[in-house]
Amino acid sequence: MSRTGLWDSHAHLDSDYFTDDREELISKLQQDLDGIVNPGCDEATSAFAVELAEKYDFIYAAVGWHPEELKGIPADYLDKLAAWAVHPKVVAIGEVGLDYYWKENEPKEVQKRIFLEQIDLAKQFDLPVIIHDRDAHGDMLEIFQKEVSGVRAVFHCFSGSLEMAKELVKRGYYFGFGGTSTYKNAQKVREVMSYIPRELLLFETDSPYLTPVPYRGKRNNPGYLELTARNAAEVLGVPFEELAEQTTKNVKALFTKIK
Numbered sequence: 001m002s003r004t005g006l007w008d009s010h011a012h013l014d015s016d017y018f019t020d021d022r023e024e025l026i027s028k029l030q031q032d033l034d035g036i037v038n039p040g041c042d043e044a045t046s047a048f049a050v051e052l053a054e055k056y057d058f059i060y061a062a063v064g065w066h067p068e069e070l071k072g073i074p075a076d077y078l079d080k081l082a083a084w085a086v087h088p089k090v091v092a093i094g095e096v097g098l099d100y101y102w103k104e105n106e107p108k109e110v111q112k113r114i115f116l117e118q119i120d121l122a123k124q125f126d127l128p129v130i131i132h133d134r135d136a137h138g139d140m141l142e143i144f145q146k147e148v149s150g151v152r153a154v155f156h157c158f159s160g161s162l163e164m165a166k167e168l169v170k171r172g173y174y175f176g177f178g179g180t181s182t183y184k185n186a187q188k189v190r191e192v193m194s195y196i197p198r199e200l201l202l203f204e205t206d207s208p209y210l211t212p213v214p215y216r217g218k219r220n221n222p223g224y225l226e227l228t229a230r231n232a233a234e235v236l237g238v239p240f241e242e243l244a245e246q247t248t249k250n251v252k253a254l255f256t257k258i259k
């Protein structure tokens with residue numbers, strides 16, 4: 001693959017799925033992509049994300065506690081986040097949010113409290129928030145309609161309705177689209193993607209998950225981002241290069257520490 005001019009706004013290169021070939025993969029990705037944002041999901045993965053960002057120029061980190069990782073969250077987790085937040089390559093708080101899909105996750109009230117605390121911290125450090133929303137669209141929308149304002153955020157791998165998207169667009173939030181937007185049955189996702197103003201659009205892989213067509217079912221990696229972006233260019237009727245350039249601008253507008 002040649003240089004794409006793309007940014008993967010969401011990839012978990014810290015994942016165990018990359019244990020065997022991480023370095024080799026990253027040196028290849030350095031040829032293809034302009035940059036990668038690697039969000040953490042708990043203490044260990046956030047620390048690993050920061051480590052990768054320190055090691056590789058084109059990788060940036062986000063730090064946070066994912067809603068699936070709240071059991072046993074340290075009492076001083078906000079202090080840990082605050083310590084990371086001032087690092088020059090920590091560009092966001094995330095991924096954080098609500099996940100009502102897994103029954104073993106912490107109760108909704110606990111998830112909401114920790115989510116809101118992390119948003120407050122992001123505001124305090126003028127960092128954007130990378131948001132995970134799975135089967136929690138109603139509560140998520142309510143939070144951004146009634147409780148939260150004055151923060152930059154991206155709804156990663158957005159799976160909400162067009163109506164929800166319209167409310168979030170009004171408030172200037174960003175939307176990440178990944179492999180799911182290439183799936184045959186994902187007409188709804190493509191409809192939403194077509195509605196989003198170009199200046200609020202980001203691409204992502206969510207590697208190692210959600211692999212785009214034609215590699216669906218295999219391990220995802222940021223090298224497959226181009227498949228998602230080319231598919232989106234076709235869906236939106238925009239030249240690929242134009243979309244790459246616009247989404248790169250968007251990454252820098254959202255993650256303002258990236259120059």
Ligand code: NI
Binds near residue numbers: 010
């Ligand atoms: Ni993710």
